[in-house]
Amino acid sequence: MYTHRERVEADMHINNLLFVSIYTRHHHHLPFSFLSLSPSSLMAHSSVHKDRGELRIHENLVELGTDLAEYIAELSEASVKERGVFAIAISGGSLIGLMGKLCEAPYHKTVDWAKWYIFWVDERVVGKTHADSNYKLAKDGLLSKVPVVPSHVNSINDSVSAEEAADDYEFHIRQLVKTRTINVSDNSDCPKFDLILLGMGPDGHVASLFPNHPMLDEKSEWVTFITDSPKPPPERITFTLPVINSASNVAVVVTGDSKAEAVRLAIDDVGPDHLSLPARLVQPTKGKLVWFLDKPAASKLDGSQFSE
Template sequence: MTVDPELLIHRDADDLAFSVAARMITAITDAQSTGGVAEVVLTGGRVAARIYRAVAESPARVEVDWQRVEFWWGDERFLPPGNPERNETQARDALLAHVDVDPARVHPMPADTGQSAEAAADAYATELAATISALNDEKRRAVPAFDVLMLGVGPDGHVASLFPGYPQLAVTDVSAVAVHDSPKPPPTRVSLTLPALDRSREVWFVVSGDDKADAVATALAEGDVPAARPKGRNRTLWLLDEAAASKLT
């Protein structure tokens, strides 16, 4: 089941980041309240880094059992390990290095170490399937699901690394794909597919800046952009600052 998107507008990027950080801590603790593991999909970008720093600096972070959080990524720039442009590097620097995570529960997308992006996507899809299957056995879930999936939105309406008009939007038989000739650098990426993005109980679109305003308005009007497609099974949240919401009617 999916429900209509909910819209929450914040004063500016800092207000947005602190609000989402508090929401993230609450969502994780709620997911852990029955003794299970929280499944969280991270995003990248300028506001994501602020969110992760706010989580790491929040006194409430002690309420989370970080050993029982499984971290995934929605997409990744296919660059060498440790490259500062990788979403993984950003998240590790801002959050994961500052909380007591279980390294075995952190699942970065493969970096470029000489293999192809296609091989990296296949490896990630295999890892995701194996982990989610094991968790389903433990929790008796009928459908693979993340607890929270965070997504940014590009000025062209892309989400993860699924760009308007690209063939990866039509892929339904695998969870992760390689993306070449990205319209923004770097040109090669790995991304979850739309069916994989739709496996989340809650989908959070976190968007800041007036350069995203047209894309936000188009997506919320169910226009023909990738950002209009992912929906949470229980909840879809659009978490915006005033600049990103400025074209909404």
């Protein structure tokens, strides 16, 4: 049984052989650049920060999207093999577009989509067809293009207030923890999602957890609500930090030079003044943290704090 990465590398090897056959038929030699090309050379520069998890820094968005798809597919495969389901919580924004490779070969057919249970790390309290809806964004960009089971798509109740929507979503998640569709954390009663995918704003916010907001201190609730979001729309629900940090795997996906300073403050050793930045508070208790960055987003990082 091959892993997704092995299948991708096999496909690349076949394509390389076809290239060699066609190119040498006309040119009788190979370009030097091709001689040094390997599947691993097309992947990200990967390093480990001394305190902040694994960093995967990519040349461009295409490379990042390919690596992200492979990462998600491998976690899905491992989770389904281990416990029969894959519980994934996603965010909105540009993240959904970067997940688009999952709609393509080989992932469209090789991922066991029927075993996916999809949740939202945060959601705007608007109708499901509203332009601001994270559900709509994910449905249009991903979920309508892959064979997920509709009943496994766990969206919020958008017909009630933000407070009621948060309570309802937490109750729903608690029921799925009881059936072990979602695992439970080893060191708390929090749900233990197989993967939580986060984006990050230029201000360092993740999910709908904003800088200097009281909800950063929430310890007992799994899902909370906000009615004064500094970004419109104002009413949202969001996972709390204890839930995010209880996940088996957390990936933070950030692109663009407008977020480079926030990336630096979230990852580098910058002293105590920025320890309350929401993205810096993402620190899985026992899980694994991975940062997917393009070069502009990573441009201000201190490389001396990394190891290969």
